[in-house]
Amino acid sequence: MHTQLIRFIRDTYKTDDFIPLHAPTFAGNERKYVLDTLDSTFVSSVGAYVERFEQQIADFTGAGRAVATMNGTAALHIALYMAGVKAGDLVITQPLTFVATCNALHHMGAEPVFVDVSRQSLGLCPVALADWLAANAQRTESGCVHKASGRPLRAVVPMHTFGHPVELDELQAVCREWNIALVEDAAESLGSFYKGKHTGTISDFAALSFNGNKIITTGGGGMVLCRDAQQGARAKHITTTAKVPHPFEFYHDEPGFNYRMPNLNAALGCGQMETLSRFLEQKRALAMHYAEFFQDQPCQFVTEPSYGRSNYWLNAIVCEDQTQRDTLLTELNKAGVMTRPVWKLMHRLPMFAHALRGELGNAEWLEAHLINLPSSPAEV
Numbered sequence: 546m547h548t549q550l551i552r553f554i555r556d557t558y559k560t561d562d563f564i565p566l567h568a569p570t571f572a573g574n575e576r577k578y579v580l581d582t583l584d585s586t587f588v589s590s591v592g593a594y595v596e597r598f599e600q601q602i603a604d605f606t607g608a609g610r611a612v613a614t615m616n617g618t619a620a621l622h623i624a625l626y627m628a629g630v631k632a633g634d635l636v637i638t639q640p641l642t643f644v645a646t647c648n649a650l651h652h653m654g655a656e657p658v659f660v661d662v663s664r665q666s667l668g669l670c671p672v673a674l675a676d677w678l679a680a681n682a683q684r685t686e687s688g689c690v691h692k693a694s695g696r697p698l699r700a701v702v703p704m705h706t707f708g709h710p711v712e713l714d715e716l717q718a719v720c721r722e723w724n725i726a727l728v729e730d731a732a733e734s735l736g737s738f739y740k741g742k743h744t745g746t747i748s749d750f751a752a753l754s755f756n757g758n759k760i761i762t763t764g765g766g767g768m769v770l771c772r773d774a775q776q777g778a779r780a781k782h783i784t785t786t787a788k789v790p791h792p793f794e795f796y797h798d799e800p801g802f803n804y805r806m807p808n809l810n811a812a813l814g815c816g817q818m819e820t821l822s823r824f825l826e827q828k829r830a831l832a833m834h835y836a837e838f839f840q841d842q843p844c845q846f847v848t849e850p851s852y853g854r855s856n857y858w859l860n861a862i863v864c865e866d867q868t869q870r871d872t873l874l875t876e877l878n879k880a881g882v883m884t885r886p887v888w889k890l891m892h893r894l895p896m897f898a899h900a901l902r903g904e905l906g907n908a909e910w911l912e913a914h915l916i917n918l919p920s921s922p923a924e925v
């Protein structure tokens with residue numbers, strides 16, 4: 546199969562050169578806007594592109610307020626902070642994620658708890674979450690706590706893996722029942738919708754990423770999505786050193802963060818937002834093209850869940866077994882077609898090996914079977 550697949554991907558991208566997993570495209574006004582920041586000298590923390598980019602994201606997603614940050618990890622940190630996560634807290638997330646999810650909460654002094662994913666959505670499974678809580682959690686007057694340790698279970702952080710939306714209604718129902726905050730790691734899912742609503746706007750706080758490999762990029766960058774505009778104003782305040790506006794005085798009214806996105810990066814983002822809808826169309830067409838190819842192959846192409854619309858950020862296949870997975874990885878990479886296994890599961894990393902966890906059978910099964918295929922937007 547690998548010879549056929551290599552030819553198929555090379556035909557799709559119409560090149561004999563190395564094919565990366567995901568490369569950015571700058572086909573709009575990016576150059577013009579970036580040069581404008583240089584000409585005006587406003588390359589840093591002050592400038593009109595930041596607000597413009599925030600507004601573009603808020604308009605596109607329907608978030609009450611969007612607050613730009615220097616990267617997605619910083620956006621996650623702020624989203625968790627806004628949701629009330631504190632040192633010593635436990636935060637439930639999925640083991641199948643990029644390490645940034647766990648790093649963000651770790652640096653706040655919180656610890657992850659790993660609960661299994663669904664094989665369909667590749668994201669946090671509401672049934673596994675409900676089961677883990679029923680067995681391990683307890684409601685108290687001050688909120689939900691872990692029975693054995695008494696530590697607060699403050700937040701649940703599902704991640705929309707490769708852009709496929711998780712089962713948000715069901716997760717939200719469990720979170721409400723247990724009085725735990727829901728925070729979406731929507732880093733991979735700009736342009737993905739859950740029952741018509743943009744991912745990251747169902748929970749009170751969420752994070753997007755604009756790293757170089759995401760669907761749009763600002764070089765490095767992130768965005769905090771807040772449902773409530775007033776909460777959004779507070780998120781903006783704490784990410785900009787908590788400085789109280791004044792023509793010349795320096796006064797800061799709480800410990801703030803310097804997590805601002807520079808104007809230089811926001812200029813790039815403004816250009817990218819103008820082409821987002823075209824990227825989304827191209828990525829959907831590419832995904833359908835892959836789906837067709839895999840119809841009569843032993844591997845199964847991962848499609849969006851029935852209740853949502855995926856941005857198909859990274860295309861993925863589920864192999865028959867680990868041998869097939871390893872052969873494909875070896876042969877495609879050898880042929881200059883970049884393919885990757887899914888991230889090493891979080892509970893296998895040394896710093897999170899001692900974290901509390903439930904049964905992780907689906908995550909472990911997916912880890913052994915999944916491969917990501919080249920996914921840069923292309924005309925197919």
Ligand SMILES: *Cc1c(COP(=O)(O)O)cnc(C)c1O
Nearest residue numbers: 616617618643645646732754756
């Ligand atoms: C990209 C990503 C982030 C944020 O990454 P940054 O590089 O800090 O922008 C967070 N979570 C997930 C799941 C990601 O894929």
